[in-house]
Amino acid sequence: MKVNPYLNFDGKTQEAFNFYRSVFGGEFTANMKMDDAPGTDGLNEEEKNRVMHISLPIGKDTILMGSDIVPSMGHTLDQGNSVYISLHPESRQEADRIFSGLSQGGDVEMPMEDQFWGDYFGSFTDKFGVRWMVNFNEQYV
Template identity: 35%
Template sequence: MQVNPYLLYNGNCEEAFNYYVRALGGKVDMMARYQGSPAADHVPPEWASKVMHAQLSIDGEVLMAADAPPGTAKPPAGFAVSLQVEDPAKADRVFAALADGGEITMPIDKTFWARRFGMCVDRFGIPWMINCE
């Protein structure tokens, strides 16, 4: 069994995934649009170019997402996407990139369990935890 986070955005999924490619070194594996799909009839015409499903690979792991149909997206709550990073310098870089334009909820620093740990909410509203044991 494989567990993958599935994130829902309010119309900025493509922008977020393109940012994660730069910030995390990921690669967009697929980005399907509402237009031309059976779901096109369930969104307004101006939503046709929005993302119905996307997949991003980061170091062999997969993050999936979509633009939720208008009026259905809610701010994320009760979870964080957790990244396990082996190198403290890389943990600092990843944290800084994700926190840029967002909100730091716990500055990255040494903790009793990790060489580096920090929490932030990125500019797209997604909560992240960066851990370097």
């Protein structure tokens, strides 16, 4: 089984995924707007331009996916602290690069440091309200 994180935003999906692509690299494998879907004629222009679905491969078996909510369809976004995306890069240098890139403009909870349990670890909330953990442990490379 593969597990892919799926993120929802309130009109900021394109901006967020452009930012994530600037850190992870790669190209979008999907990037559809709401007006690409049938039955969206009644949406206002701003909602028609929102992201219906976007996909960005960020690893061999991992795709970061997302979409915008559509307020006129009754969607709401509740940001919370119950979910983190946990990344496991293959080197300390890559851990530092990812942490530094994704945490720009965000709120660092724990800076990257060697931890008592053996991992090189840090956590933060990015500028879009998404929570991330970065873990590196040489034993698992």
